[in-house]
Amino acid sequence: MAAFLVRRLGAAILVAFGVATIAFLLIHLAPGSPLIGSGENPYVSAELIAQAQRNFGLDQPLWVQYGRYLANLARGDWGLSFSQQRPVLEVFRDALPNTFILALAALILDFVLGIGLGVYQGLHPHSRADRFWSRVTLTLYAVPSFWLGLMLLLVFGKTLGWFPVGGVVDPVLYPLLPPAGQLLDRLRHLALPAVTLGLIGAASTARYQRAQVLEVLGQDYVRAARARGLSETAVALRHVLRNALLPTINLFGLALPTLLSGAVLVETVFAWPGMGRLAVEAVARRDYFLVTGIAVLAGFLVVAANTLADILVHLADPRTREARRPEAHRARFGASRPAQPAGGLPPTTR
Amino acid sequence: MNGSLVGAALRAASARASLPVLGSAKPQVRASDAARLEARQRQGPREPLRRSLLAWTAAAAVLTGCERRSTCPDGWCGTAVSAGAEPDVLLPPVSQIDVGAWLGDLLFSKLADLGSAPTTVGDQGFEPRLAERWAWEDSITLRFSLNPRAHWHDGTPVTARDVVFSFDVYRDPAVNSGARPLLGRIASVTAADSHAVVVRFSQPYPEAFYDAVYHVRVLPAHWLDTVPRARLAQHPFGRHPVGSGPFRFVRWEAGQQVELAGDSSYFLGRPGLRRVIWRVVPSMATLVTQLAAGETDIGFVLGAPELIQQLRGVASLRLWPYAINAYGYIGFNFRDPANPARAHPLFGSAEVRRALSMAVDRRSVVSAVLGEVGDVPEGPLTRGSWIWSDSLRALPFDTAGARHILDRLGFRPGPDGIRRRAGRRLEFELLVPVTSGLRRSSAVIVQEQLKRVGVAVRISELDISTVMARARAGRFDAAYLSWVQDPSPRALEQEWTTRGIGASNYQHYSNPAFDRLVQQATLEFDRDRARALWQQAVALINQDAPAIWMYVPGALVAVHQRFQDVALRPDLWMAWLWKWRVNPDALLPRDLAVVP
Numbered sequence: 001m002a003a004f005l006v007r008r009l010g011a012a013i014l015v016a017f018g019v020a021t022i023a024f025l026l027i028h029l030a031p032g033s034p035l036i037g038s039g040e041n042p043y044v045s046a047e048l049i050a051q052a053q054r055n056f057g058l059d060q061p062l063w064v065q066y067g068r069y070l071a072n073l074a075r076g077d078w079g080l081s082f083s084q085q086r087p088v089l090e091v092f093r094d095a096l097p098n099t100f101i102l103a104l105a106a107l108i109l110d111f112v113l114g115i116g117l118g119v120y121q122g123l124h125p126h127s128r129a130d131r132f133w134s135r136v137t138l139t140l141y142a143v144p145s146f147w148l149g150l151m152l153l154l155v156f157g158k159t160l161g162w163f164p165v166g167g168v169v170d171p172v173l174y175p176l177l178p179p180a181g182q183l184l185d186r187l188r189h190l191a192l193p194a195v196t197l198g199l200i201g202a203a204s205t206a207r208y209q210r211a212q213v214l215e216v217l218g219q220d221y222v223r224a225a226r227a228r229g230l231s232e233t234a235v236a237l238r239h240v241l242r243n244a245l246l247p248t249i250n251l252f253g254l255a256l257p258t259l260l261s262g263a264v265l266v267e268t269v270f271a272w273p274g275m276g277r278l279a280v281e282a283v284a285r286r287d288y289f290l291v292t293g294i295a296v297l298a299g300f301l302v303v304a305a306n307t308l309a310d311i312l313v314h315l316a317d318p319r320t321r322e323a324r325r326p327e328a329h330r331a332r333f334g335a336s337r338p339a340q341p342a343g344g345l346p347p348t349t350r
Numbered sequence: 351m352n353g354s355l356v357g358a359a360l361r362a363a364s365a366r367a368s369l370p371v372l373g374s375a376k377p378q379v380r381a382s383d384a385a386r387l388e389a390r391q392r393q394g395p396r397e398p399l400r401r402s403l404l405a406w407t408a409a410a411a412v413l414t415g416c417e418r419r420s421t422c423p424d425g426w427c428g429t430a431v432s433a434g435a436e437p438d439v440l441l442p443p444v445s446q447i448d449v450g451a452w453l454g455d456l457l458f459s460k461l462a463d464l465g466s467a468p469t470t471v472g473d474q475g476f477e478p479r480l481a482e483r484w485a486w487e488d489s490i491t492l493r494f495s496l497n498p499r500a501h502w503h504d505g506t507p508v509t510a511r512d513v514v515f516s517f518d519v520y521r522d523p524a525v526n527s528g529a530r531p532l533l534g535r536i537a538s539v540t541a542a543d544s545h546a547v548v549v550r551f552s553q554p555y556p557e558a559f560y561d562a563v564y565h566v567r568v569l570p571a572h573w574l575d576t577v578p579r580a581r582l583a584q585h586p587f588g589r590h591p592v593g594s595g596p597f598r599f600v601r602w603e604a605g606q607q608v609e610l611a612g613d614s615s616y617f618l619g620r621p622g623l624r625r626v627i628w629r630v631v632p633s634m635a636t637l638v639t640q641l642a643a644g645e646t647d648i649g650f651v652l653g654a655p656e657l658i659q660q661l662r663g664v665a666s667l668r669l670w671p672y673a674i675n676a677y678g679y680i681g682f683n684f685r686d687p688a689n690p691a692r693a694h695p696l697f698g699s700a701e702v703r704r705a706l707s708m709a710v711d712r713r714s715v716v717s718a719v720l721g722e723v724g725d726v727p728e729g730p731l732t733r734g735s736w737i738w739s740d741s742l743r744a745l746p747f748d749t750a751g752a753r754h755i756l757d758r759l760g761f762r763p764g765p766d767g768i769r770r771r772a773g774r775r776l777e778f779e780l781l782v783p784v785t786s787g788l789r790r791s792s793a794v795i796v797q798e799q800l801k802r803v804g805v806a807v808r809i810s811e812l813d814i815s816t817v818m819a820r821a822r823a824g825r826f827d828a829a830y831l832s833w834v835q836d837p838s839p840r841a842l843e844q845e846w847t848t849r850g851i852g853a854s855n856y857q858h859y860s861n862p863a864f865d866r867l868v869q870q871a872t873l874e875f876d877r878d879r880a881r882a883l884w885q886q887a888v889a890l891i892n893q894d895a896p897a898i899w900m901y902v903p904g905a906l907v908a909v910h911q912r913f914q915d916v917a918l919r920p921d922l923w924m925a926w927l928w929k930w931r932v933n934p935d936a937l938l939p940r941d942l943a944v945v946p
Binding site: 032033034055083084085086094095098153157158161165168169209221267268269271273278281284285286 | 429603606609630633636637645813846
């Protein structure tokens with residue numbers, strides 16, 4: 001496991017280097033400058049802009065700027081955000097927790113609802129309920145996230161007034177509430193954006209999970225379990241669910257970085273100050289170091305999330321553990337490895 | 351929900367959470383009926399449970415936005431929640447966006463400020479701020495006497511040293527303040543004594559007083575004098591400022607909100623509001639939703655008729671039309687983008703420019719994209735400017751006249767309806783910033799209107815920084831730009847005179863007669879004669895048609911009904927926020943949430 005983690009760390013550094021290079025070059029090659037601003041002040045002269053370029057080292061050749069950026073990055077200095085006039089890491093420190101909270105809530109909704117619904121549909125294929133939920137999930141899957149967010153906001157925020165229409169906490173009263181009240185306030189603000197992201201994610205997870213369950217149900221070891229007289233609940237819980245969940249863990253590995261690097265539209269609709277909104281604003285303002293930093297961070301997150309997914313699969317799937325421990329494998333199965341049922345665990349291991 | 355109960359319960363909630371009570375260092379709630387609460391607190395062993403229930407009930411009521419009616423406990427309460435973009439930094443000399451200036455004016459003070467009549471010639475109409483009085487020692491020497499009661503929010507008195515330091519900061523090239531070019535005629539600023547400042551100008555000129563007071567917000571030298579100037583913008587002070595204005599800084603939650611508190615010892619009198627919260631919203635649509643939902647009290651809503659329509663149906667809001675001192679225009683490049691030494695093949699001709707101007711029905715454009723809040727400019731100025739006159743007229747909408755001019759110049763309609771001369775189509779590229787919905791929409795209408803007279807327009811929608819980069823480099827035929835102006839008409843000098851070429855006159859428009867009139871107007875001390883000269887200059891530039899003056903953007907300031915004494919200063923809508931107050935008979939729960 002340690003060697004595996006070290007390999008992944010090395011991969012993360014390589015990914016970060018590649019992403020930093022591409023993002024740095026692309027944003028610098030894009031037309032425009034972070035120092036031009038909105039351009040609507042007639043007194044912002046070329047001289048003022050030239051002075052600002054000198055102050056920030058933007059008058060240097062691109063390769064000099066790039067070398068300096070990499071050297072600083074290696075020392076842990078991610079540069080300065082031009083639009084916020086503070087270090088990029090400080091900007092991340094403010095935005096990341098908000099994104100993390102939203103992503104976590106959305107992921108919980110996504111996988112709890114998605115897996116639950118998918119398993120139910122898979123165990124009751126072609127039933128009336130299955131057909132109904134298939135249509136619901138297909139519709140949700142087709143709906144753009146910003147539209148769903150706007151509808152939820154209009155109905156539950158603006159019209160019914162059950163939830164706030166934006167922000168992370170109540171701007172006036174939050175500091176005055178007791179800890180439990182603060183938690184409640186946070187949850188109320190979190191509800192609509194998390195439900196927006198969670199529902200759309202759950203729709204896709206449910207469809208994926210349903211297909212997995214149907215595939216596992218057709219395996220020989222499931223038939224064998226039924227032949228041994230196990231109840232349907234035992235078959236579903238011990239044999240079907242565990243095997244059908246393994247590919248979904250990889251889905252989790254893909255979903256996590258997407259959510260963490262920012263649900264751009266949903267964050268904008270709900271005025272949620274996370275990484276997605278930050279990225280959009282940074283690109284619009286040509287905030288070079290902030291854009292590059294966000295890209296590097298997203299690269300790290302992709303590697304980290306996939307590593308996490310691999311670890312979860314490793315913990316959940318005994319075959320991967322056996323494959324990494326040949327002596328244990330030999331002790332259990334003898335010199336030659338027996339054939340295993342495709343896509344599932346052998347019934348003898350249960 | 352009973353309002354008193356909310357107040358009491360919030361206090362109980364604070365107590366349970368170990369939040370301090372009045373007079374301590376953290377935010378707190380003041381209950382209107384504290385005595386009743388204390389009586390409850392003296393009750394028996396079941397009290398913790400009761401208080402807990404009370405707190406939860408209050409929290410639930412507050413969070414569901416129940417309105418309350420009560421009175422201010424000591425005659426001073428009121429929270430204004432406003433919203434908009436996030437400021438870049440709360441340090442006026444280095445802030446580059448509007449919100450920075452808006453909030454900066456609540457936190458920091460100037461020596462004097464404009465009154466309700468935004469006249470910039472002489473010193474009449476200016477209101478004292480840090481300077482309680484001033485006097486001209488001679489034509490180039492101005493002496494300010496500081497108000498001895500003025501102090502920084504940390505309690506330190508504001509002194510002449512702070513004023514001298516501030517001018518030094520604003521004029522320092524290392525700081526690179528946007529206001530630096532406006533202070534070029536100030537020769538020196540010195541402290542005569544601890545509360546007297548002398549400003550000397552390099553020459554006498556009519557707007558000397560305006561320059562001395564309007565652009566510089568006085569900064570605390572004792573906080574900033576050791577900060578390297580080139581690093582001033584990044585100094586933590588910019589996110590935790592200490593000012594001398596009517597409101598003091600409380601906190602800034604990045605991406606969420608900035609909180610200010612009224613300074614009860616403000617030297618010009620206690621502000622009417624106890625607390626101001628500036629919420630960060632990513633778009634105008636979000637702002638309108640928050641206003642309509644009652645989560646935000648005050649909003650500056652630009653343009654977009656559909657958004658304004660949404661607000662019209664909200665009973666809790668009053669809408670105040672607000673004229674913005676800005677104009678949008680389609681500027682013609684006088685130089686050939688391929689070879690700047692040559693005149694532009696189309697726009698080098700004043701006749702062509704006039705014909706294009708006359709072919710655009712600006713009134714219908716403004717009506718379509720701005721509705722009732724927009725205005726049609728009669729030159730590069732707005733009605734709010736003190737040089738405005740109803741007699742000013744831009745070129746009229748006259749398609750027959752436009753066709754006649756183009757025919758006379760030899761541009762004949764081709765088979766596709768587009769005019770040609772010597773085999774060349776009458777066609778040009780129009781740069782439009784993609785970030786401006788207003789300009790994108792109106793550019794399409796202009797394209798259609800010009801097509802009717804046989805002119806083809808290729809619209810290139812680009813992000814604003816690319817448009818500006820191409821405009822500055824002269825790589826454009828026509829560009830749809832806008833200028834936001836300060837109260838002085840001198841901005842015209844930057845934008846349209848020969849001196850402005852290389853600065854803000856991207857079109858390279860140059861007319862010595864116009865330059866001369868502007869020069870005379872800027873040196874004229876008599877306000878009426880100055881106004882007449884400015885108007886002659888505007889009439890001349892209208893005839894030269896270096897641009898089509900497209901629109902003056904309108905705005906609405908939406909304000910919750912419970913606010914009283916609402917006044918909007920013509921040049922800066924939030925500048926008089928400290929004079930607003932809430933109706934004590936229409937308080938909301940948030941009005942009782944105060945900071946010490």
